[in-house]
Amino acid sequence: MEKNNKSLSFSESVNYMVDRALSVLNVDPGTSNSIKTCNSTIKVSFPVEINGKIEVFTGWRSVHSDHRLPSKGGIRFAPIVNEDEVEALASLMTYKCAIVDVPFGGSKGGLLIDPSKYTRDDMQRITRRFARELIRKGYLSPATNVPAPDMGTGEREMAWITDTYKQLHPEDINYLGCVTGKPVAHGGIRGRTEATGRGVVYAIREFFRNADDVQSAGLKPGLGGKTVVIQGLGNVGYYAAKLLDEEDGCKIIAIIERDGVLINEEGLRVEDVRKHINEHKTIKGFPDAKFSEDGASGLEIECDILIPAAMEAQITKENADKIKTKVIFEAANGPVTFEADDILHQRGIMIFPDAYVNAGGVTVSYFEWVRNLAHIRFGRMERRHDEMRGAHMLQALETLTGKQSEAWMQKELVYGADELDLVRSGLDDTMRNSYQQLKEVYSTNDDVHDFRTAAYVVAIQKLMRSYIDIGIY
Ligand code: GLU
Numbered sequence: 001m002e003k004n005n006k007s008l009s010f011s012e013s014v015n016y017m018v019d020r021a022l023s024v025l026n027v028d029p030g031t032s033n034s035i036k037t038c039n040s041t042i043k044v045s046f047p048v049e050i051n052g053k054i055e056v057f058t059g060w061r062s063v064h065s066d067h068r069l070p071s072k073g074g075i076r077f078a079p080i081v082n083e084d085e086v087e088a089l090a091s092l093m094t095y096k097c098a099i100v101d102v103p104f105g106g107s108k109g110g111l112l113i114d115p116s117k118y119t120r121d122d123m124q125r126i127t128r129r130f131a132r133e134l135i136r137k138g139y140l141s142p143a144t145n146v147p148a149p150d151m152g153t154g155e156r157e158m159a160w161i162t163d164t165y166k167q168l169h170p171e172d173i174n175y176l177g178c179v180t181g182k183p184v185a186h187g188g189i190r191g192r193t194e195a196t197g198r199g200v201v202y203a204i205r206e207f208f209r210n211a212d213d214v215q216s217a218g219l220k221p222g223l224g225g226k227t228v229v230i231q232g233l234g235n236v237g238y239y240a241a242k243l244l245d246e247e248d249g250c251k252i253i254a255i256i257e258r259d260g261v262l263i264n265e266e267g268l269r270v271e272d273v274r275k276h277i278n279e280h281k282t283i284k285g286f287p288d289a290k291f292s293e294d295g296a297s298g299l300e301i302e303c304d305i306l307i308p309a310a311m312e313a314q315i316t317k318e319n320a321d322k323i324k325t326k327v328i329f330e331a332a333n334g335p336v337t338f339e340a341d342d343i344l345h346q347r348g349i350m351i352f353p354d355a356y357v358n359a360g361g362v363t364v365s366y367f368e369w370v371r372n373l374a375h376i377r378f379g380r381m382e383r384r385h386d387e388m389r390g391a392h393m394l395q396a397l398e399t400l401t402g403k404q405s406e407a408w409m410q411k412e413l414v415y416g417a418d419e420l421d422l423v424r425s426g427l428d429d430t431m432r433n434s435y436q437q438l439k440e441v442y443s444t445n446d447d448v449h450d451f452r453t454a455a456y457v458v459a460i461q462k463l464m465r466s467y468i469d470i471g472i473y
Contacts, residue, residue: 010312011088013338018095021456024447027464035463038064038087044133048126050118059111059130061139061147064090067466070143070369071105072097072362074150074181075130077157081110085312089150092333092355093362098459100359100434102366107145109134115152127157131164140165142177142372148365149181151311154235155193158182177372180365189368189378191423192361197239198424199360200307200331201248202431203352207327210439217327217350219304224249227303229325231256231295232310233274233283236331236358240307241270250305254298255283261298262289300324308335315340323349330354345450353452355459356434363430367423378422386416434458 008016015036022032041062047054060083063071073093086108094106111130115123134140140147140161149158158181165178172178176187184190191198207213208223219226228250230241244250251267262268262283276286284291292298299306299319306325308314312334315323320336320343327350330336334354336344344351371378390413394405405413417425442454 007316008338009084009088010334011084011091013313014088014091014334016338017341017452018091018456018460020453021460024445024453024457025460025464027460031464035460036091038062038090039066041083041087041090042134042137042139043083044130044137046129046133048122048129050122057111057113057126057130059109059133060086061109061134061145062086062090062107063139063145064106064108065094065463066105066144067463067470068097068103068105070141070146071107072102072146072180072365073106073108073148074361075109075111075147075153075157075161076150077111077113077115077152079112079114081112086110088312089333094463095355095456095459096359096362098462099356099437099455100363100430101462102359102362104146104362104366107147108150109139109147113152123157124160127160128164131161132168135165135168140178141169142172142174142369146177146365146369147179148361149235151234155181155183155188158188159186162186174373177369180368180372182368187368187372189364189371189423190418190420191427192364192368193235194239195364195423195427196236196331196358196361197241197309198243199363199427199431200236200240200309200329200357201243202360202428203357203435204244204305204329205248206432206435207329207352210435213350213439218348219326225251226305227251227253228305228307229254229256229298229301229303230307230309231299231314231335232308232332233257233270233277234309236361237307237309238270238274240309240331242274245270253303254301256295256298256310257283259284259295260291260293261295262286262291263298263301264289305329308332311335313337315344317343320344321347323347325349328352329357331358333358341450341452351450351452353455356438356451356455359434360427360431363427364423367426378419379417380419383416383418387414390414390416 043060045056045058047056089108090106097104139145158179161179166175181192182188230237241252245252253265254263259282300322302324304326306328309331315336317339320340329352394413437458438454441457442448448454
C-alpha cells in the first residue's frame with residue numbers, strides 16, 4: 001500500500017499497523033495479504049414499513065476470518081456505517097480473539113440507521129428483518145457466525161435476533177448460541193454487559209502491577225489517585241470509568257460526551273454523571289463541573305491515563321501533537337489512527353491497543369456461547385458443594401486449633417462461586433495472561449517498540465500457527 005497525504009481509511013489504518021508486525025515476523029507478502037484480507041462481506045438492503053411509508057435500510061456483515069468457527073463480532077446500528085468500517089472492525093475481531101485466546105474467527109456487522117429516530121416497535125421490525133436477511137444468507141448461526149452488541153445495540157436487539165433465529169430454526173437445539181449479549185433471562189450470562197469496561201480496568205490494573213512498564217510510561221507506581229480522562233460514557237466507558245472511580249480511587253477529571261466535556265480537577269462521580277445523562281439526555285447542566293461544548297478539546301487535557309471509549313479516528317494527525325497524557329488505553333475500536341499512533345509513539349506516549357484492551361467483551365461472549373451450548377449456568381453444579389467443603393475446612397481448623405474462626409473467615413471460606421464470580425475470574429485471568437503475552441514480545445523482541453505491534457505479533461503468530469496446522473499453506 002502506498003502512503004499519501006490524504007487521510008487513511010479505517011481499514012488502511014488497521015492494515016498499516018498490522019504490517020509493522022508482519023514485517024517484524026518476516027511474513028512473506030502472499031501470506032501477509034491473506035491474513036489481512038476479509039474473506040467475505042455481504043451487503044443487504046431491505047424494505048420496512050414505517051408509519052405507512054416504505055423505507056429501505058442497508059446493512060453489512062463481514063467475515064474477516066473463519067479459520068475458527070464461529071466467526072464472532074458485534075453488530076452496530078449507527079448513522080455512519082460503511083463497508084470499509086465494517087471490514088476494518090471485522091479484522092480487529094480476528095486479532096482480538098487471537099490475542100485473548102478466544103477460539104473464534106473475526107466478523108462484524110453494521111446497519112445504517114439512527115436508532116433515536118425510530119420507536120421501539122419500528123426498531124424491533126427493522127432488527128428482526130435485518131437478522132432474517134443475515135440468517136437466510138448464512139451470516140448468522142450458532143455454528144458459523146455469532147453477532148453481539150456494539151454501538152447502538154444491546155440486550156434488547158440481541159433478544160429480538162435470537163427469537164428471529166429460533167423461529168426460522170426451531171429444530172436447532174443450540175439456537176441460544178446464535179447471538180451473545182442476550183438478556184440473562186433469555187440465555188445471556190451474568191457480567192456480559194459490564195464485560196468490556198471491566199476488561200479495560202483489568203488491563204489497567206495489570207499494567208500497574210508491572211512496575212517497569214509504569215516507569216517507562218513516566219508514571220509513579222500505584223493506580224490510586226491517578227488522573228483519568230475518558231471519552232464516551234456509553235456501555236464501555238461507563239463501566240470502565242465507574243470502576244476506576246469507585247474501586248481504584250482514580251480521579252476522573254474529565255468526561256467527554258457527544259455534546260461537550262465536563263471537567264473537574266477534583267474528580268467527577270461517574271454514577272452521578274450517568275444519572276444526569278439518563279435524566280437530561282445531555283451532560284450540560286451537571287453541577288460541580290466546568291462544561292465546554294468543545295468536546296474534542298477534552299482529549300488534550302493533561303492527565304495520567306486517557307481512555308478513548310467512543311469511536312474510531314478520534315486521535316488523528318491533527319490533534320496527536322496536543323495530547324498530554326502518559327498512557328492511552330484504547331477502549332473503543334480504532335480510536336487512534338495509524339498516523340497519530342506514529343506521532344504519539346515518537347512523543348513517548350505509551351498506547352495499549354484496542355485489540356487487547358477492549359477484548360473483555362468478546363471474552364465474556366465466549367463464556368456466554370459456551371454456557372448456551374452446555375445448556376447450564378456456570379457454577380450451578382458445584383456452588384453448594386464448594387460452600388460445604390469450605391464449612392468443613394473451617395470446622396476442621398477450629399477443631400485442630402481449638403480456636404473460634406473470625407467472621408471474615410466464615411464469609412470468605414464458606415462460599416461457593418456463582419456465575420458472576422466465575423465470569424469475572426475468567427475475564428481477569430484472560431486480561432492478565434494476554435498482557436503477559438504482549439509484554440513478553442515487547443520486552444524480548446528488539447524490533448518491537450510498542451505494545452500495539454507486540455499485540456499484532458502475538459495475534460499473527462497464533463493465526464499462522466492455526467493456518468499451518470489446518471494445512472492452508
Ligand atoms: N462488539 C464487541 C467488540 O467490538 C463485542 C464483540 C462480541 O462479543 O462478539 O469487541
